Amino acid sequence: MQIAKVIVDIPAMQTNRPFDYAIPPAMEQKLGKGMRVEVPFNNRIIQGFITEISDHTDFEGELKEIIQPLDIEPALTEELLLLGEEMAETVYAYRIHCYQTMLPTMMKAKYEKEIEVVDELDEETFYGLFQGKSKMSWENAVDRGILPQLIELKRAGKIEVNYILKNQAKAKTVQVYYSDLETDSLEDEYRSLKKSAKQQQALLAAIMSMNGTPLTAKEYKEQFDIGPSAIRTGVEKGWLKSADREVLRDPFKDRQFKQTEALPLSDEQTAAFQTMGASIRDERHEVFLLQGVTGSGKTEVYLQLIAEVIKQGKTALMLVPEIALTPQMVNHFKSRFGNRVAVMHSALSSGEKYDEWRKIHRGDADVVVGARSSIFAPVENLGIIIMDEEHESTYKQDENPKYHARNIAIWRGQHHHCPVVLGSATPSLESRARAQKKVYTLVELKGRFNQRALPQVEIVDMRDEFKANNRSSFSVLLQEKITDRLQKKQQIVLMLNKRGYSSFIMCRDCGFVLECPNCDISLTLHMDSKTMKCHYCGHEEEIPNTCPKCKGHNFRYYGTGTQKIEEELQALFPDARILRMDVDTTRKKGGHEAILSAFGRGEADILLGTQMIAKGLDFPNITLVGVINADTSLGLPDFRSSERTFQLLTQVSGRAGRAELSGEVVVQSYNPDHYAILFAQQHNYEGFYRTEMSLRHKAGYPPYFYTALITVSNPDEKKAQKKIYEIHEILQKKLEPDTIMLGPSKGSIARVNNRYYFQILVKYKQETKLHPALKQILDESQKENARGLYISIDSEPVNFF
DNA sequence: AGCACGCCGACT
């Protein structure tokens, strides 16, 4: 008998292992590793993944049978099955979670409960409770509040609760019409028609010419000018049969892409291309750190490396940060490689995502372009993995499974014996340090395209502006330069650094700040909805008119929202056309792109936005970039705050002067002497790297130490606190003496959604005992989990919330 | 996760 080992869809420590199922004889040849299946589990029916087919089981009891497969072909390749297993270990996640994140959300199971009548009911109950039907949905029962009566009936054995698994992954279909009649009989039909039945004659002629090939109604119309009513007649008369044909939802079907050819490479680009190309040709795994200043032509190198891979009959994976995945970016790839490019983008509908996934799965894509989760694209025969802007924190998923796409990329690169290219103008310290230690191979692009100089960056000390009685958000210098560019009809980009910043309101009389009732954080003012919102739990309330504490009416609005800056800017420059880009104006689908392309067409003089403007913006007429507040990101309680500030300033500076016109940057700051700002001004990555490395060394942070963040949360503050101290004690006993623990401390937001957070940050160099100790802590916490005590472990966290 | 089993308090 054949046995399938199945990972079931129950995320719990006790079920985080394969369960054995008997394969019914009829399915023996049909089931395979990586398939989703429907299985009975503890009185229910749930989804699972087959991880292995075997002829042996250690299970002593009687095996249950697999009910049915949910796919025709395995959803997960052997590679992904293995990856998921290993990943679960390193990110402290359940295997089922890992497998689910590898697939489009549509393939995740949905469960429904229904109540079925199995025994005679008296008329009153049947017509009253069940409304004369033998089945009722669980929701219906809950809504009508009749569960108590149902429990009674259940006990009497008159009803059953059925568990239904819904496979949401449905391909979109269109109706097609074909004929299975012989030509002879069609000819007979033709002869028996009245002379006046022109439409039917035309239809029969068409059918005969198609030779049984199915066509949609639309195709009949286009090719033969036969309308739907004739087709209906054809079906009625039995000439045509209808069937469903699967179609792919193509998010780009209405777009034309002009074919582009490889551009000539500079000497430096050629050298970079050859270094990395050698590894492609030798089918050798190697990690490259491609460090190139903005405008050095990294993208063209990527495109040509991918072309090389395709030439070898292999496939390529191209990762970009979500925010950079603009249609502009997609264009580059679609134009070079045509429709064999699949794009995985969060703006796609779930159906479109599923179809792009299927396109890859079928082997119809040679190039996959996408954000973080595309690293799990089911491509076979990988020839290269490229990760652009590798320093971006969005490559780390901040919910379970907390994986970093960079690590997954390297794993897959090893598996496929292919190179991994990490590209950035401002590499993460971790990657740059690895390059220094020759773990990665450093490839540099130092020159800018067309030898264009990097923009001149001026720093304005905002403290001086304040002393000189300038209370505006714009320094005199920035105002002058804006005036100048407006006159010259050149474009301006202004960035508001919102990181670590929020707009809140405070009572001027008593100092009261409106806070979230569920979280220990002030509510943020949202002008678009005219409400106060909590960014952590979603709580929303009216903007108060009077202070709840002192009944005063004098509120002060803190925080510089883009909207407020826009008003200020417009007052200063009444004739300037300003475009604002922030979460409020880009919320709608395609809003981001619409604003960018309007700016690209020159429909505005000034683009004002948050960090999202630092990326994917490449317009020749921009000659001035202003950073309104460079330092708000410096004050965050995060050891990476300097690194992030440096990266952001460098990136936004790169927006200035990309073509014939040279650019200028004005950075306004209250900390003008901060090294992150000064090094960004000088475009000096190396200087920043060395300074930051020595600080990290002194403080004992990555890349000198590894980190793991353990977070405990509970609705009861005392319980969470007790647990974190217990964990602290266990770890103290077990870990190496040179391992450092910070904490236990309260979470940087102590309460979120009515849960209290406590955490410990473990910093270690060599630590073989940490992993088993943490696993054990997780295992043992399982019981408490049910009572609302959650433990989360984040290996190499990037956000410290 | 969700369900059955099992052991103690408040009732007909």
Place this chain on the structure above:
DNA sequence: GTCGGCGTGCTC
């Protein structure tokens, strides 16, 4: 005496 509270343990 029983009903039902939820703590405990299992699911192929």
